[in-house]
Amino acid sequence: MNCSHVLLKVRDLHEAVKDFRELGFVVDYASAEARARHAHIWFAKGPIIELLTTPPKAELLKWPIDLAFGRGSGTRMARWARAPEGLCDVAVVTDENDLAVPSHRLRQAGIATGRAVKWTRTRPDGAQTRFQFTYPRNDRLPFLVTPYDPPQHPAEVAHPNGAIGLSGVLMDVSPADRPAFDLIAGDDPVFTATTADLTRITAIELSGLTGDLNPALLHGALLRPASRRI
Structure with a gap:
């Protein structure tokens, strides 16, 4: 499994x-x-950034x-709702188009997960995107998604700031979470x-940035130029 997106x-x-x-x-x-709760910063390949906002009273x-x-899922989404602005979660994408097998592997390894949810999202152009997701019950661990159907990465994307890829996800991981984190x-x-x-995301690194980003516009996130290329 590889990093899919950072929330x-x-x-x-x-x-x-x-x-x-x-x-x-x-x-x-x-x-x-008008009604969106998610927006994406795409790159031509690899992980992406997903901006999200939570529904009112989601923590309840x-x-x-x-x-x-x-x-x-309730514990995880309530944590998102209570959290201040900033990096709040990360997803990994499986090789399979169905989460039954990877979820079973995690449960066999002692990592409890919720059920796999089939989801369809309607894009602004009316096209539909299908995928599945499942959340480990430990809400600090990365969650799992399947590849988007159809694939969503653009063939080309030109960010004016020069960013060409999300090359690093820097995380604190507690000793208790480390075996499960490494498996996922x-x-x-x-x-x-x-x-x-405490297990949490501390920063993300972007390849190609031509300069530092104004922290006043980052909504609590730490995004910085990459120390290594993807």
């Missing part, structure tokens, strides 16, 4: 999209702009969310893990 929680999606465009990123709404809906999206993240060189008390 950046924002309070106001439309304001965040405006700010990231001002920072020199091409940003696309994931669904119709743990049990309904568990029923809708499987056990463990595998040997993907995008991840750099440092031992710490």
